[in-house]
Amino acid sequence: MYNEYTQKPYGVRDFLPDMAKLKRKVENKLLSVFEEWGYEEIITPSFEYLETFLKGNSFNLGERIFKFFDRRGRVLALKPDMTTPIARVISNHYKNVKRPIRLCYFSNIFRFEEPRAGRQCEFHQAGVELVGIDSLDADAEIIALSMKSLEELKITDLTINIGHIGFLEGLLSDLFFDYDIKQEIKGLLQKKDFVGLRKLIENLNLKTEDKILILHLTELHGKSDVIEKAKELTKCQHALKAVEELDKLVDVLKNYNVDKSITVDLGLTRGLDYYTGIVFEIYSPFLGYPICGGGRYDNLIAKFGDPRPATGFAFNIEGILQIIERNKTWSNQ
Amino acid sequence: MEQLTIALSKGRIMKDTLKLLQETGIECSDIYEDSRKLIFNSTKSRIKFIIAKPFDIPTYVEYGVADLGIVGKDVIMEEKKDVYELVDLKFGFCRLVVAGPKERKGYPPHPRIASKYPRIAEEYFMQKGEQVEIIKLNGSVELAPIIGLSDKIVDIVSTGKTLKENNLKELEEIDKITARLIANRVSFRLKSKRINDLIKKINSVIEEGF
Numbered sequence: 037m038y039n040e041y042t043q044k045p046y047g048v049r050d051f052l053p054d055m056a057k058l059k060r061k062v063e064n065k066l067l068s069v070f071e072e073w074g075y076e077e078i079i080t081p082s083f084e085y086l087e088t089f090l091k092g093n094s095f096n097l098g099e100r101i102f103k104f105f106d107r108r109g110r111v112l113a114l115k116p117d118m119t120t121p122i123a124r125v126i127s128n129h130y131k132n133v134k135r136p137i138r139l140c141y142f143s144n145i146f147r148f149e150e151p152r153a154g155r156q157c158e159f160h161q162a163g164v165e166l167v168g169i170d171s172l173d174a175d176a177e178i179i180a181l182s183m184k185s186l187e188e189l190k191i192t193d194l195t196i197n198i199g200h201i202g203f204l205e206g207l208l209s210d211l212f213f214d215y216d217i218k219q220e221i222k223g224l225l226q227k228k229d230f231v232g233l234r235k236l237i238e239n240l241n242l243k244t245e246d247k248i249l250i251l252h253l254t255e256l257h258g259k260s261d262v263i264e265k266a267k268e269l270t271k272c273q274h275a276l277k278a279v280e281e282l283d284k285l286v287d288v289l290k291n292y293n294v295d296k297s298i299t300v301d302l303g304l305t306r307g308l309d310y311y312t313g314i315v316f317e318i319y320s321p322f323l324g325y326p327i328c329g330g331g332r333y334d335n336l337i338a339k340f341g342d343p344r345p346a347t348g349f350a351f352n353i354e355g356i357l358q359i360i361e362r363n364k365t366w367s368n369q
Numbered sequence: 370m371e372q373l374t375i376a377l378s379k380g381r382i383m384k385d386t387l388k389l390l391q392e393t394g395i396e397c398s399d400i401y402e403d404s405r406k407l408i409f410n411s412t413k414s415r416i417k418f419i420i421a422k423p424f425d426i427p428t429y430v431e432y433g434v435a436d437l438g439i440v441g442k443d444v445i446m447e448e449k450k451d452v453y454e455l456v457d458l459k460f461g462f463c464r465l466v467v468a469g470p471k472e473r474k475g476y477p478p479h480p481r482i483a484s485k486y487p488r489i490a491e492e493y494f495m496q497k498g499e500q501v502e503i504i505k506l507n508g509s510v511e512l513a514p515i516i517g518l519s520d521k522i523v524d525i526v527s528t529g530k531t532l533k534e535n536n537l538k539e540l541e542e543i544d545k546i547t548a549r550l551i552a553n554r555v556s557f558r559l560k561s562k563r564i565n566d567l568i569k570k571i572n573s574v575i576e577e578g579f
Contacts, residue, residue, distance in 0.1 A: 152431060153433070195558060195559055197558050228453030228454065228557065229453070229454045230454060230455050230456065231454050231456065231457040234457075257558065258561060258562075299558060301558070320555075321559055323433065324431065324434070324553050324554075324556075325451070326554075
């Protein structure tokens with residue numbers, strides 16, 4: 037009676053009425069908040085050229101992209117992220133628009149994933165992108181908007197973890213010329229593989245103080261006093277500039293009343309390689325992985341021919357639904 | 370003080386794990402391995418312990434049902450979960466090796482490799498540029514070459530006694546293994562104070578040698 041073709045394939049799921057209803061409700065709520073803040077919804081195609089996506093992500097997303105051919109043999113791909121298509125849209129359709137552009141989206145995303153926590157091959161994101169402002173006000177607006185949105189969904193007890201890609205980049209560029217070693221250290225820090233990091237550093241030809249500095253990176257997270265600690269640790273100009281930006285950002289966020297949930301993490305990196313400045317993740321005690329992630333990506337749009345500063349975030353919709361389900365706070369309204 | 374949940378591995382490293390915890394000042398004397406109980410509460414230390422099979426520990430930690438886990442590096446390498454590896458606990462030492470029949474001289478161009486660690490085995494031979502066929506087994510891996518199921522095996526050895534008894538010899542070493550402390554990525558941030566305090570205590574116990 038049953039065989040594999042009467043079942044769904046691996047990595048996708050059905051949303052039955054209860055879940056579909058809740059998802060629609062969550063997305064409607066998010067859209068109304070995004071619109072209130074001046075963000076307009078856009079929709080991009082489900083598939084584009086593989087090369088378009090590869091422009092954005094220099095790391096190994098490549099083998100996790102679902103690919104197929106068009107009739108002329110060119111490789112197409114189901115979208116593995118929303119930020120890259122929006123970067124393309126900006127340079128296609130907003131060439132002569134010099135004012136800041138605020139866009140938001142609701143989309144399914146496709147990545148091949150091994151079975152693991154909170155990951156499916158098809159999942160849903162809701163997010164915003166703010167293009168054309170390179171000041172910290174934009175970073176603050178994005179972070180504040182993400183928190184206000186979750187507040188509207190009655191999701192509480194959140195922690196925002198903020199970092200800055202420039203800190204680590206600056207430090208490593210001062211210490212090493214070798215690209216591979218830089219990538220390896222970044223990778224270990226991202227995985228928080230402290231054991232591997234210690235082993236690698238011990239075998240490198242470095243001054244003792246620099247070794248101590250890199251190993252300290254793993255401890256540079258906590259409340260905003262981390263910023264002061266970081267200032268004392270390094271003389272690297274790029275790194276110090278990053279720390280100062282973080283310091284100012286935390287200050288600006290006080291105006292939005294979200295500063296109490298902030299932690300600072302100078303070892304924070306994100307999975308996608310296009311980030312250049314402030315990055316952040318939001319955690320809930322009810323979920324084993326981040327509910328939201330984002331940050332600044334000033335070089336991505338330039339890859340499509342039109343340099344513009346930009347920042348944004350994406351919510352993990354399945355994560356939000358799970359938190360609401362677990363707490364039953366919002367669903368029965 | 371917020372509650373901390375730690376997943377502990379049954380089997381090989383359990384005894385040393387409990388000894389380490391005790392030295393760190395965590396009350397855990399009522400945990401014993403043979404018990405059918407799988408959850409223990411240390412009310413004094415505000416810690417809940419989950420006792421599980423080693424290969425499940427990274428899963429518990431990745432999903433966040435346990436904040437921390439203590440497990441061998443072999444399991445971490447095989448499971449490839451999204452967890453943070455915080456401390457090398459320096460006990461539970463063993464080695465991950467390739468072994469084959471003692472007397473055997475040559476191997477076919479596509480040798481068959483039996484292992485509890487199919488991913489590690491596959492990656493290892495791929496990096497060496499050797500084409501192999503991996504056979505996944507769940508235990509008694511040493512048996513495979515004797516009964517003609519495989520040409521070689523990939524397994525952990527500590528004393529080498531089991532290999533010897535089954536007429537096998539070590540051919541190559543893949544890696545050295547010890548127990549590690551792993552953490553869930555969200556717990557690591559949300560409970561950073563408790564976790565950092567624990568890491569400090571553990572590090573000082575390890576340095577003194579327990």
